[in-house]
Amino acid sequence: MKKHIAVIGYGGQGAWHCRQIEKSDVVTLAGTYDIKEARMEAAKADGVRTYPSSKAIFEDPAVDAVVIATPNDDHKRLVVDALAAGKHVICEKPVEMSVAALDEMIDAARKSGKIFTVHQNRRWDVDFLGVKKIIEDGDIGEPLRVESRIHGSRGIPSDWRCQKKHGGGMILDWGVHLIDQMLQLFGQKIVRVYCTVTHITNDEVDDGFRLELFFEDGKTVYIEVGTYNFIAMPRFYMQCKKGSAIIADWTQKAKVAKMTAWHERDVLPVQTAAGITKTMAPRDEITLKEYEVDRPVSDVHDFYRNFCAAVDGREPQLITHAEVRRVMQVMEAAFASAESGQTVTVSI
Numbered sequence: 001m002k003k004h005i006a007v008i009g010y011g012g013q014g015a016w017h018c019r020q021i022e023k024s025d026v027v028t029l030a031g032t033y034d035i036k037e038a039r040m041e042a043a044k045a046d047g048v049r050t051y052p053s054s055k056a057i058f059e060d061p062a063v064d065a066v067v068i069a070t071p072n073d074d075h076k077r078l079v080v081d082a083l084a085a086g087k088h089v090i091c092e093k094p095v096e097m098s099v100a101a102l103d104e105m106i107d108a109a110r111k112s113g114k115i116f117t118v119h120q121n122r123r124w125d126v127d128f129l130g131v132k133k134i135i136e137d138g139d140i141g142e143p144l145r146v147e148s149r150i151h152g153s154r155g156i157p158s159d160w161r162c163q164k165k166h167g168g169g170m171i172l173d174w175g176v177h178l179i180d181q182m183l184q185l186f187g188q189k190i191v192r193v194y195c196t197v198t199h200i201t202n203d204e205v206d207d208g209f210r211l212e213l214f215f216e217d218g219k220t221v222y223i224e225v226g227t228y229n230f231i232a233m234p235r236f237y238m239q240c241k242k243g244s245a246i247i248a249d250w251t252q253k254a255k256v257a258k259m260t261a262w263h264e265r266d267v268l269p270v271q272t273a274a275g276i277t278k279t280m281a282p283r284d285e286i287t288l289k290e291y292e293v294d295r296p297v298s299d300v301h302d303f304y305r306n307f308c309a310a311v312d313g314r315e316p317q318l319i320t321h322a323e324v325r326r327v328m329q330v331m332e333a334a335f336a337s338a339e340s341g342q343t344v345t346v347s348i
């Protein structure tokens with residue numbers, strides 16, 4: 001039988017959940033509640049049942065689970081209350097703004113015995129799954145460095161996302177997705193974190209950041225979010241032991257260049273601005289094979305399918321407490337590094 005889910009917060013993301021839940025094969029929509037009357041009216045106009053309060057949702061025995069889709073500073077209270085009322089909980093990202101706050105939520109989940117997970121839906125993004133596929137296929141060997149970038153040119157949204165007290169800023173908004181993706185690829189220990197932030201359009205919170213993660217085995221990950229970039233750099237760049245790969249943007253296939261032999265004969269120098277170079281000359285087709293990788297297939301509904309299977313005890317939950325805690329630890333270290341201007345030594 002389908003699980004009945006109610007959604008708290010009928011803004012952009014809450015409404016998105018409602019539309020997905022209505023199309024789902026495993027969950028059905030019980031209704032929604034939003035503190036803003038205008039959003040309650042919008043829900044009614046969309047044909048979504050409304051509850052008079054979040055308490056009314058928690059007290060409804062027909063509701064199995066709750067999605068929390070409010071601004072970031074009102075996640076913990078609602079998650080803890082929902083768990084205490086015996087509901088399973090899906091919380092929007094970022095789950096909270098500190099490891100300490102997340103630990104209170106994890107503790108509440110343990111006490112309730114209910115499923116508590118976080119909607120890290122960008123694990124299903126096909127561009128990211130392309131990177132994962134290249135690593136798993138192993139054709140260009142182990143990664144030495146992965147660079148993950150998103151560039152926009154409209155600054156930070158002017159709603160609660162530009163206010164510190166609501167948990168605004170790009171590290172919490174987009175960083176949480178991009179860090180989560182990279183930590184899905186690499187379980188090795190992170191030993192150092194260095195981060196700088198930008199304040200081009202907003203003084204209060206970061207409107208972009210550049211984050212370096214240094215792993216114990218020497219591998220590095222670079223994550224960059226910009227909101228003042230009028231030409232976007234590629235979404236992903238991978239440097240691996242036997243080649244390189246690039247994914248230009250969300251819609252493109254990965255392009256791979258595999259080194260088939262290290263030594264080259266008769267390298268022809270190329271002309272650069274003020275001289276010639278052999279070092280930077282492109283390789284010939286004898287030592288380099290170039291090809292494209294098909295985009296993997298992905299279905300965001302697998303998130304709800306796994307959630308229901310976890311509630312029924314048929315599968316472990318995909319997005320675990322340990323994983324969201326590790327991402328939160330990285331974000332805390334990023335803030336500490338940006339604040340001090342120093343590289344932070346960690347063991348994450």
Ligand SMILES: NC(=O)c1ccc[n+]([C@@H]2O[C@H](COP(=O)([O-])OP(=O)(O)OC[C@H]3O[C@@H](n4cnc5c(N)ncnc54)[C@H](O)[C@@H]3O)[C@@H](O)[C@H]2O)c1
Nearest residue numbers: 009010011012013014034035036039069070072092093094
């Ligand atoms: N996973 C994703 O891809 C994704 C995408 C967008 C947003 N989000 C997350 O979803 C959450 C909401 O973001 P959004 O873009 O929908 O913001 P939004 O401003 O569009 O909507 C938030 C809504 O919550 C309501 N609200 C605030 N406090 C409330 C409360 N105590 N009870 C009930 N309603 C309350 C507001 O009135 C508003 O309508 C954030 O945590 C955000 O980071 C996730």
